[in-house]
Amino acid sequence: MADTVIVGGGAIGCATAVYLLRDEPSRDVVVLEPDPTYAKAATPRASGGVRQLFSCPENIALSRYTLEVTKTDTWHRNGYLFIASVADTDALRANFETQLAMDVRAEWLEPAHLAERFPLLATDDLGAAVLSADDGWLDPHTFLMRLRSEAESLGARFLRDRAVDFAFKGRLVSEVVLASGDRLPAEHVVNAAGCWSPELAARAGVPIPVEPMRRYEHFVEADGDFGALPFVKDPAGLALRPEGAGLSVGLVDFGHPGGFDETIDSSYFDKVVWPALAHRVPALDRARLRSTTVGHYDQNRLDGNAIIGNWPQARENFYLASGFSGHGLMHAPGVGRALSELIAYGEFRTIDLGRLGYGRIVKNQPYAERGIR
Numbered sequence: 001m002a003d004t005v006i007v008g009g010g011a012i013g014c015a016t017a018v019y020l021l022r023d024e025p026s027r028d029v030v031v032l033e034p035d036p037t038y039a040k041a042a043t044p045r046a047s048g049g050v051r052q053l054f055s056c057p058e059n060i061a062l063s064r065y066t067l068e069v070t071k072t073d074t075w076h077r078n079g080y081l082f083i084a085s086v087a088d089t090d091a092l093r094a095n096f097e098t099q100l101a102m103d104v105r106a107e108w109l110e111p112a113h114l115a116e117r118f119p120l121l122a123t124d125d126l127g128a129a130v131l132s133a134d135d136g137w138l139d140p141h142t143f144l145m146r147l148r149s150e151a152e153s154l155g156a157r158f159l160r161d162r163a164v165d166f167a168f169k170g171r172l173v174s175e176v177v178l179a180s181g182d183r184l185p186a187e188h189v190v191n192a193a194g195c196w197s198p199e200l201a202a203r204a205g206v207p208i209p210v211e212p213m214r215r216y217e218h219f220v221e222a223d224g225d226f227g228a229l230p231f232v233k234d235p236a237g238l239a240l241r242p243e244g245a246g247l248s249v250g251l252v253d254f255g256h257p258g259g260f261d262e263t264i265d266s267s268y269f270d271k272v273v274w275p276a277l278a279h280r281v282p283a284l285d286r287a288r289l290r291s292t293t294v295g296h297y298d299q300n301r302l303d304g305n306a307i308i309g310n311w312p313q314a315r316e317n318f319y320l321a322s323g324f325s326g327h328g329l330m331h332a333p334g335v336g337r338a339l340s341e342l343i344a345y346g347e348f349r350t351i352d353l354g355r356l357g358y359g360r361i362v363k364n365q366p367y368a369e370r371g372i373r
């Protein structure tokens with residue numbers, strides 16, 4: 001019998017395997033991952049942003065942990081900049097106070113100061129901005145491969161198979177049923193299957209309000225030097241950062257009905273992204289769209305925050321790590337550590353993620369980021 005079967009070998013599954021094995025090297029940890037190329041997984045499609053600019057202390061602490069422990073030569077520590085409309089300035093201020101109270105090296109910038117620091121940005125319509133200088137982005141594929149190879153070197157067994165169902169003994173999941181027909185007896189099961197986790201969670205009797213949400217990443221090239229820009233989040237929902245000879249840009253379409261959708265609607269860039277981009281970075285008025293990639297957020301429709309942990313009253317040994325809603329890469333190491341603590345000791349020992357647990361789903365009580373997503 002495996003000690004722990006982790007369903008899904010993306011950033012969250014690999015990080016969980018790493019921390020379980022660092023804690024207890026003799027554990028038998030199996031990671032089920034049907035696709036070693038990660039063709040549809042979210043992790044390699046991410047923008048790679050890591051920020052401490054959240055309102056929920058748990059999210060700040062999880063990002064901080066990644067910034068502290070992730071050693072990679074792909075870091076770009078250009079900082080992370082949240083710019084807010086006049087209407088959002090109070091929310092930005094409240095979040096800023098929380099960030100300062102948690103010792104984030106955050107800086108409040110009035111529009112005039114912002115214009116001096118980042119002359120590429122149009123600031124006329126803004127109320128204020130907050131810069132977190134220690135934040136930035138990294139290469140998501142490298143990040144994933146490092147987690148995976150550490151998990152493998154610590155002894156995790158990666159099986160190229162897919163979980164399709166579970167068997168139960170009372171309130172416990174006793175086996176993971178695989179697409180190959182094999183069955184894996186397990187003491188603990190972690191559902192880290194990203195956008196595919198809701199169906200598995202439902203099969204385990206632990207339904208979650210998570211669904212795939214299409215998210216494009218656009219690469220634009222332009223004349224000029226954009227390399228010193230931080231990762232910028234704009235009131236229009238635009239996210240941008242330097243990439244090669246231009247920028248990597250995303251703008252979540254919260255109006256999309258949800259579900260897997262691999263189509264690339266080229267009019268979305270022209271109609272939605274381009275006007276927002278040209279407004280915020282006027283020097284991009286002659287930028288060229290080079291490519292668009294499509295991925296999916298595992299979007300938590302209740303509150304946009306992750307769901308982490310088990311359901312003690314109903315399925316003690318079935319653990320969720322899903323619903324990351326666009327934050328899963330930056331939170332993977334801390335989530336892996338937290339889950340390994342929960343599995344090993346029945347409690348969170350370093351970052352208390354109790355408020356991100358399944359209890360709020362059962363009670364239908366959102367625990368959302370305040371003000372700015």
Ligand SMILES: Cc1cc2nc3c(=O)[nH]c(=O)nc-3n(C[C@H](O)[C@H](O)[C@H](O)COP(=O)(O)OP(=O)(O)OC[C@H]3O[C@@H](n4cnc5c(N)ncnc54)[C@H](O)[C@@H]3O)c2cc1C
Binds near residue numbers: 011217
């Ligand atoms: C365009 C885009 C930009 C993003 N930008 C950022 C960002 O800047 N910062 C950030 O922190 N996050 C970002 N995210 C979100 C982040 O990528 C995800 O939250 C994170 O990668 C989730 O990791 P995961 O391991 O849960 O899921 P995934 O990486 O999707 O891994 C899940 C794995 O489960 C496997 N699987 C599926 N079904 C089964 C099954 N039945 N049995 C076994 N295995 C199965 C899949 O093959 C997959 O490899 C972005 C996402 C997208 C799409």
